[in-house]
Amino acid sequence: MAIKTEPFVINIGPQHPSTHGVFRMRLTLDGEVIIDVEPILGYLHRGIEKLAEGRTYTQNIPFTDRLDYLASMSNNLAYVLAVEKLAGTPVPERAEYLRVIMAELQRIASHLVGVGAFLNDCGAFMTPFLYMFREREKILDLFEMVCGQRLTYNYMRVGGISQDVPEEFLPALKKFVLQMPGFIDEYDQLLAENEILLARAKGVGILPRELAINTSASGPVLRASGVKWDIRKADPYSIYDRFEFDIPTGNFGDCYDRYRVRIQEMRQSVRILKQAMEQLPQGEVRSDVPHLIRPPVGEAYGHIEAPKGELGFYLVSDNSIAPYRFHIRAPTLINLTALRDMMIGWKVADAIIIFGSIDICLAEVDR
Amino acid sequence: MTVALSGEEIASQIEEHFPGSIAESSQQSLVVDKEFLLVAATYLKTTPGLDFDYLTSITAVDYYDYFEVIYQLTSLQHNHSLVVKTRYYGRDNPTLPSVVGLWQGADFQEREIYDLMGVSFEGHPNLKRIFLWEGFKGHPLRKDYL
Numbered sequence: 001m002a003i004k005t006e007p008f009v010i011n012i013g014p015q016h017p018s019t020h021g022v023f024r025m026r027l028t029l030d031g032e033v034i035i036d037v038e039p040i041l042g043y044l045h046r047g048i049e050k051l052a053e054g055r056t057y058t059q060n061i062p063f064t065d066r067l068d069y070l071a072s073m074s075n076n077l078a079y080v081l082a083v084e085k086l087a088g089t090p091v092p093e094r095a096e097y098l099r100v101i102m103a104e105l106q107r108i109a110s111h112l113v114g115v116g117a118f119l120n121d122c123g124a125f126m127t128p129f130l131y132m133f134r135e136r137e138k139i140l141d142l143f144e145m146v147c148g149q150r151l152t153y154n155y156m157r158v159g160g161i162s163q164d165v166p167e168e169f170l171p172a173l174k175k176f177v178l179q180m181p182g183f184i185d186e187y188d189q190l191l192a193e194n195e196i197l198l199a200r201a202k203g204v205g206i207l208p209r210e211l212a213i214n215t216s217a218s219g220p221v222l223r224a225s226g227v228k229w230d231i232r233k234a235d236p237y238s239i240y241d242r243f244e245f246d247i248p249t250g251n252f253g254d255c256y257d258r259y260r261v262r263i264q265e266m267r268q269s270v271r272i273l274k275q276a277m278e279q280l281p282q283g284e285v286r287s288d289v290p291h292l293i294r295p296p297v298g299e300a301y302g303h304i305e306a307p308k309g310e311l312g313f314y315l316v317s318d319n320s321i322a323p324y325r326f327h328i329r330a331p332t333l334i335n336l337t338a339l340r341d342m343m344i345g346w347k348v349a350d351a352i353i354i355f356g357s358i359d360i361c362l363a364e365v366d367r
Numbered sequence: 368m369t370v371a372l373s374g375e376e377i378a379s380q381i382e383e384h385f386p387g388s389i390a391e392s393s394q395q396s397l398v399v400d401k402e403f404l405l406v407a408a409t410y411l412k413t414t415p416g417l418d419f420d421y422l423t424s425i426t427a428v429d430y431y432d433y434f435e436v437i438y439q440l441t442s443l444q445h446n447h448s449l450v451v452k453t454r455y456y457g458r459d460n461p462t463l464p465s466v467v468g469l470w471q472g473a474d475f476q477e478r479e480i481y482d483l484m485g486v487s488f489e490g491h492p493n494l495k496r497i498f499l500w501e502g503f504k505g506h507p508l509r510k511d512y513l
Contacts (some may be wrong), residue, residue: 042498050507095460216422216472229443235369301439314426329424366498
């Protein structure tokens with residue numbers, strides 16, 4: 001005899017440890033199986049785009065720190081690139097190299113948190129997370145050396161960076177670059193072939209290649225689905241065309257592939273860091289830029305491959321000291337578009353893992 | 368390097384297929400009449416050689432006389448890009464066709480524009496506020512809001 005059942009709605013978040021911030025989703029379940037997902041956003045909306053229209057181009061740099069606060073350096077870089085495109089500002093060679101060094105260190109730091117939190121969601125409670133925080137701490141120490149801050153750096157400027165690195169920075173960076181591959185091996189030994197992780201992440205939350213492209217996914221989420229697309233290679237900004245590195249991709253687009261792509265990207269970042277360190281020239285770190293920048297009337301879209309995906313700034317100038325329009329193409333908001341398709345058909349326990357594998361930062365989603 | 372295709376060249380191609388569809392074009396971008404937005408977008412997505420399979424971003428700007436919506440298109444296959452714009456003149460209930468049917472990635476971004484700029488998208492499957500709450504008055508990114 002068939003038992004009569006009806007769909008059941010549960011609410012996860014906004015205050016929930018595995019939503020990585022204040023994200024809320026309404027899951028409609030049939031027994032344990034997810035049949036519908038509705039993400040509900042906006043709990044951290046601060047109106048940054050509107051605020052930025054009332055501030056000068058330079059004053060807006062600290063706002064970008066507060067988007068994806070796990071990758072402030074990358075946000076700084078994307079914004080100053082857009083302003084430089086708009087105003088046609090030159091950047092000294094040494095500053096370009098230091099920008100790349102900071103952006104790649106930031107990518108490693110962001111992936112460490114992303115992977116650590118993902119493993120946490122998988123049930124490897126806190127141990128791998130703290131292993132990864134050990135190395136992230138070293139990166140934060142490096143950042144503290146160059147700008148005195150550990151989270152919101154405000155380091156890049158239009159036309160360069162705020163100040164040159166102190167003399168103890170390069171030896172410390174060298175030590176980090178030598179040690180890091182060994183630590184990545186250690187993470188691999190810890191969990192990469194772990195039976196439970198494989199069972200929970202392999203084949204789960206598949207995002208097919210076509211759907212990934214159609215939903216405008218970017219970053220590790222897109223690459224795990226087998227699309228070899230990295231803006232550092234596809235549309236090299238700054239000086240990325242001078243470095244040798246590979247683009248890791250996945251085969252199936254499942255949670256495990258997204259995890260693997262992040263681990264491999266860390267290795268590639270170390271490769272870039274090595275080359276950048278060797279080639280680092282001497283010289284100025286900031287070109288002569290007036291305090292109040294008045295870009296000519298026009299618009300510019302500057303984009304970079306941020307740790308979580310394509311981060312872009314669309315700026316419109318009316319030749320005043322503040323942007324007329326300041327739009328942020330937030331990678332993690334757009335990566336969430338595919339969330340519903342990835343979750344439907346999976347069990348409620350998988351929802352947490354699928355969500356964790358996207359690696360989002362709510363401060364950037366909601367802005 | 369992603370090649371930014373010339374707005375003028377693509378505009379003349381579209382104009383050839385759909386006379387009267389192009390309002391303006393320059394080297395950097397082209398402006399499509401809103402009545403022709405969907406056919407032009409379909410043409411850009413499906414024509415071999417163009418293949419704009421990836422919608423990088425959508426955003427809107429309030430220019431007082433009109434609202435401009437900007438579509439940044441990319442072809443991952445050919446590694447080229449194009450900026451397509453469309454305009455709505457007037458300030459009362461601006462409405463444009465939705466491109467969610469072509470690129471699902473437009474879903475949240477069109478909701479964001481609706482929420483903050485107050486431009487509606489016809490044919491969007493779930494057009495409601497995304498960041499602000501239901502019942503919020505006004506659209507903050509409009510220039511006359513504050």
